[in-house]
Amino acid sequence: xxxxxxxxxxxxxxxxxxxxxxxxxxxxxxxxxxxxxxxxxxxxxxxxxxxxxxxxxxxxxxxxxxxxxxxxxxxxxxxxxxxxxxxxxxxxxxxxxxxxxxxxxxxxxxxxxxxxxxxxxxxxxxxxxxxxxxxxxxxxxxxxxxxxxxxxxxxxxxxxxxxxxxxxxxxxxxxxxxxxxxxxxxxxxxxxxxxxxxxxxxxxxxxxxxxxxxxxxxxxxxxxxxxxxxxxxxxxxxxxxxxxxxxxxxxxxxxxxxxxxxxxxxxxxxxxxxxxxxxxxxxxxxxxxxxxxxxxxxxxxxxxxxxxxxxxxxxxxxxxxxxxxxx
Numbered sequence: 409x410x411x412x413x414x415x416x417x418x419x420x421x422x423x424x425x426x427x428x429x430x431x432x433x434x435x436x437x438x439x440x441x442x443x444x445x446x447x448x449x450x451x452x453x454x455x456x457x458x459x460x461x462x463x464x465x466x467x468x469x470x471x472x473x474x475x476x477x478x479x480x481x482x483x484x485x486x487x488x489x490x491x492x493x494x495x496x497x498x499x500x501x502x503x504x505x506x507x508x509x510x511x512x513x514x515x516x517x518x519x520x521x522x523x524x525x526x527x528x529x530x531x532x533x534x535x536x537x538x539x540x541x542x543x544x545x546x547x548x549x550x551x552x553x554x555x556x557x558x559x560x561x562x563x564x565x566x567x568x569x570x571x572x573x574x575x576x577x578x579x580x581x582x583x584x585x586x587x588x589x590x591x592x593x594x595x596x597x598x599x600x601x602x603x604x605x606x607x608x609x610x611x612x613x614x615x616x617x618x619x620x621x622x623x624x625x626x627x628x629x630x631x632x633x634x635x636x637x638x639x640x641x642x643x644x645x646x647x648x649x650x651x652x653x654x655x656x657x658x659x660x661x662x663x664x665x666x667x668x669x670x671x672x673x674x675x676x677x678x679x680x681x682x683x684x685x686x687x688x689x690x691x692x693x694x695x696x697x698x699x700x701x702x703x704x705x706x707x708x709x710x711x712x713x714x715x716x717x718x719x720x721x722x723x724x725x726x727x728x729x730x731x732x733x734x735x
Contacts, residue, residue: 409455410699414605415679417578419527419557421486423674423699425458426451427609427685428474433465434632439687441473448477450689452484454696460581460607460683462490462531463516464500471519479521486526488607489516490561490581492534492542504534506545513554528555529581533563543574550575559607565598577604584608584680586617586669587638587650587720599679608673611682616644617669619651635726643722650718657711663701664694671701675708 410423431447432438448459461474471489478485491512494503509530516525528549530542546558557578560571571577580599584591584606591606599606612618614633623645627634637643654665661668666684673682684695703711 409457409696411457412678412681414527414557414579414607414681415577415599416603417557417576419486419578419605421458421681422456423681424456424670424695425460425488425607425681425683426456427683428459428461428470429465430685430687431470431473433470434630435685435687436628436631438630444473444687445477447687447689447692448474449481451692452478452481454692456692456696457485458488458607458681458683459485460488460609461520462529463512463519464490464493464495464531467495467500468515468519471516475520475522482522487520487522488527488529488559488581489520489525490529490531491516492530492532502532502534502536504530504537504542504545506541506548509542509545510549513549517554524553525555527557527559527579529559529561529579530563531561533560533567539567539571540574543571547575559604565594568595568598568602568604572602572604577602579605579607581607581609583610583724584673584682585611585613586654586672586715587613587647587718588724589716596677600677605679605681606677608680608682611673612666612669612684613650614639616647617651617654617665619655619665622648636722636724637726638720638722638724640722646721650715650720653714653718661701663697666691666694667698667701670695670698671703672708672711674699675703 411420412423413420431444459474461470491509492504493500549555559577559579561581582591615621623641633639654668657668658665670682673680
């Protein structure tokens with residue numbers, strides 16, 4: 409597995425990471441724990457070093473699973489997790505007060521069975537707490553050695569600048585894929601200017617860009633896609649045009665549509681790391697092999713031009729969730 413740097417702050421990781429959320433959260437009924445640990449071990453064997461989780465996944469159970477899976481392998485991997493919530497039985501309120509973040513970090517360290525976190529994100533920006541205060545908390549945690557790097561998830565360009573001016577950010581985590589390119593307009597220029605890496609979650613469009621989903625797909629309990637506007641039957645039928653275009657590209661390269669979608673992200677900038685998730689061992693080698701796909705400059709220009717012409721149907725989040733992003 410090839411390596412790349414996430415920005416300029418010294419975090420080197422595998423070109424393709426692993427999004428751990430779906431191992432037991434928001435992707436259908438939880439599968440056998442032992443099997444999911446084996447999936448993580450297969451990812452380690454394949455050379456994947458970045459493992460992304462969060463305290464709200466479960467809540468807490470995803471970190472526990474990841475911590476167990478990475479036991480004995482800690483020296484070979486980087487762990488990324490996220491906090492900044494007040495977790496209750498029915499709701500998870502944003503809470504980035506210093507005492508809340510410190511409490512979250514301590515909890516994550518225990519669940520992940522480690523004494524440091526390689527990359528700690530504020531999961532969503534809390535409008536009630538100045539981001540400068542959050543940055544100072546991160547600075548304190550870095551000095552204590554409890555986190556090595558920090559980042560923001562789904563933050564605006566203004567917030568990224570303000571945070572970075574107090575304590576340099578290593579990475580921003582945001583959704584980015586062939587069917588969600590909004591970052592290119594406002595966020596990419598700031599990341600380039602400040603030397604911040606991008607960790608791209610949902611790089612396969614929550615599975616849609618693999619070509620395995622159509623309008624007849626059904627989403628069961630513990631699968632949040634059934635609540636997302638982009639996954640209504642009407643939207644999935646209309647958005648098949650994206651998959652059809654990916655299929656054409658995949659046929660030319662003799663690869664899969666998922667590999668094209670990942671390779672496209674890797675080709676955009678050398679400081680982007682996509683973190684596809686899977687519960688299937690066979691998909692790991694498929695995802696890893698995407699880093700070997702090469703586009704010529706002309707091919708990339710043509711692809712970018714063609715997908716920019718495609719009108720995507722449906723928002724990525726319902727209105728209630730959209731209010732929590734982009735602060």
